[in-house]
Amino acid sequence: MTERLIITPEADSERLALADGSASMRFVPRLGLKLPRYHFHVGRIVHASQELDLFRVQTTLLLGNDLTGSAELSDFQARPDLDDTAQAEAFTRLVSAATARADSMAERGDSLVAELPGWHDARGQSPFWHALGARFYRGDPATAQLRLGEAWRSHLAALLPRQTIYLSFLGGEAEARLGQPDTSAATIAAALAACGFKASCHVRINDGGPVLRRRLSDG
Amino acid sequence: MNPLLLRPVAAADLPDLMRMAAASHDGISSLPNDEAKLRMRIEASLQSFASPDDASGEETYLFVLEDAGRIVGCSGIAASAGFFDRFYSYRNEFVVHASAALEVTQRMHTLHLCHDLTGTTLLTSFFLDPAYERGPAAQLLSRARLLFIHANAARFSGRIAAESPGITDAAGQSPFWDAVGRRFFGMDYPEAEAVIGGRSRACIADLMPPSPIYVALLPEAAQWALGQLHPVGELPFSILQDEGFDADTYVDIFDGGPTVEAPLASLRSVRHARELQVRPGAGTGPRRWHLLVRPSRASFGAVLAEVGETLGVDDAAALGARVGERLLATPLNPGGAA
Numbered sequence: 001m002t003e004r005l006i007i008t009p010e011a012d013s014e015r016l017a018l019a020d021g022s023a024s025m026r027f028v029p030r031l032g033l034k035l036p037r038y039h040f041h042v043g044r045i046v047h048a049s050q051e052l053d054l055f056r057v058q059t060t061l062l063l064g065n066d067l068t069g070s071a072e073l074s075d076f077q078a079r080p081d082l083d084d085t086a087q088a089e090a091f092t093r094l095v096s097a098a099t100a101r102a103d104s105m106a107e108r109g110d111s112l113v114a115e116l117p118g119w120h121d122a123r124g125q126s127p128f129w130h131a132l133g134a135r136f137y138r139g140d141p142a143t144a145q146l147r148l149g150e151a152w153r154s155h156l157a158a159l160l161p162r163q164t165i166y167l168s169f170l171g172g173e174a175e176a177r178l179g180q181p182d183t184s185a186a187t188i189a190a191a192l193a194a195c196g197f198k199a200s201c202h203v204r205i206n207d208g209g210p211v212l213r214r215r216l217s218d219g
Numbered sequence: 220m221n222p223l224l225l226r227p228v229a230a231a232d233l234p235d236l237m238r239m240a241a242a243s244h245d246g247i248s249s250l251p252n253d254e255a256k257l258r259m260r261i262e263a264s265l266q267s268f269a270s271p272d273d274a275s276g277e278e279t280y281l282f283v284l285e286d287a288g289r290i291v292g293c294s295g296i297a298a299s300a301g302f303f304d305r306f307y308s309y310r311n312e313f314v315v316h317a318s319a320a321l322e323v324t325q326r327m328h329t330l331h332l333c334h335d336l337t338g339t340t341l342l343t344s345f346f347l348d349p350a351y352e353r354g355p356a357a358q359l360l361s362r363a364r365l366l367f368i369h370a371n372a373a374r375f376s377g378r379i380a381a382e383s384p385g386i387t388d389a390a391g392q393s394p395f396w397d398a399v400g401r402r403f404f405g406m407d408y409p410e411a412e413a414v415i416g417g418r419s420r421a422c423i424a425d426l427m428p429p430s431p432i433y434v435a436l437l438p439e440a441a442q443w444a445l446g447q448l449h450p451v452g453e454l455p456f457s458i459l460q461d462e463g464f465d466a467d468t469y470v471d472i473f474d475g476g477p478t479v480e481a482p483l484a485s486l487r488s489v490r491h492a493r494e495l496q497v498r499p500g501a502g503t504g505p506r507r508w509h510l511l512v513r514p515s516r517a518s519f520g521a522v523l524a525e526v527g528e529t530l531g532v533d534d535a536a537a538l539g540a541r542v543g544e545r546l547l548a549t550p551l552n553p554g555g556a557a
Contacts, residue, residue, distance in 0.1 A: 045428075047403055047426045049426055051422065052404075052422075052426075054404065054426065056405060056426075058402075058403070131436075132436070135435040135436055136316060136327070136435070137323060138323075139321065139323070148320060148321075155320040155321045156318070156321065158316065158317065158318040158321075159317075159318050159321065159323060159325065160316075161430075163430040164428070164429075166402070166430075168402040169398075169402070169433075169436045
């Protein structure tokens, strides 16, 4: 059974919606080709000394444009009257159909990625933002996002360190929440997982939210 | 005549050095409270003063300050920092991060792990009996070294540096270490001092992150501790500041204490130094207090003496200088009152 999608072209992207109107999202065949897109690559460095009997694994963050040219799913919307189960089900149908369609397209990146917002506490505060971004941009991220749209993070990148950041400098809370999606994105995360998306070694630069990734067929 | 005399350390000074080492607080390096290590420091110094003219750079010199025969302080020189290896410091650098769209231009303070001071000559091991802190003894103890370096320039670098102990709390914990080193060593500062003691600091520094540290990412206590002195370092530090050392560029990678640095030729004592030939009888001209240094390695000594325009053999009696010898003099208070 093939899910029917309603496709609305937009600038450099398309809006994909389920025919029953229960969910929609944006599909970008190749991201970051006009305005550079930034992510942190999460890596590891081992500091070891036999003489001192030390072996310490450090997690590192490195700012870069690693995902440039990948295809992307973003801006997930579900009908607000649906409960979580129904939302997850609608998103799964939508992502599944979009992935099948992307697989058959010629002009798109080798893999399909989707970003999820990072973990926020009950007051809407992100420990990752507080430990890193806020030290480099004193303004309010929500206000910046309202003014500049999603592009605000490309501008934020200009203010962040270019060199390797050791995660342990950010403190325990930010460390623990790195790559953990916000609870508000649980239904999207479940749908992506059901469609074969896996955690990647990239996170969002503002709130440490995960980038999930699925390889597309070689065409 | 002032009874203070600065002279090279001798083997018989070991008990006095042990007494001073036990009383000194000096961070990770400098004056180890350990008999075997102090004995080695003395031997190394004896060899350095005696070694032939083609110096290798590994020499370390140790001086002791006598008051009428009683030892009240010591100071040292390491000819070449990190001689066998690299000498690590953090260099303060400022980068401006800017985004037109976000309307932000921000000057960010970063620390860069560097080897800039490798090969510079290090002033080390300053310790003075607290009873002498208010007098001119500290000036003699610290600054006479500069004239020794000046007079034996071929054996030293033209750049001089000195480390100062950083801030620690009553329990010996260093806020800078807690924020930086501790993350890479997993031990607290007193423990690290014990483990690191005697080892090459370069092997330790290899375990530190090579990328710049953004000071803004450090906890406030560590930001505040950066470049701050431990109170015991204030006296030697202030003397070096008055000499014209720069204290803004480098900090210690372990405790964040300031590491000062300057070209030898720019230092006040060196700029004001005069070479005087010892004449028979008394000196002439208005007399002012000077550091008077007999600079040769074989017969080094330094005293506080009143010296005029010329130098008489009586003025230099405490140094045992003979007529015809050339000594170095630099004013105790250049520009100030005699």
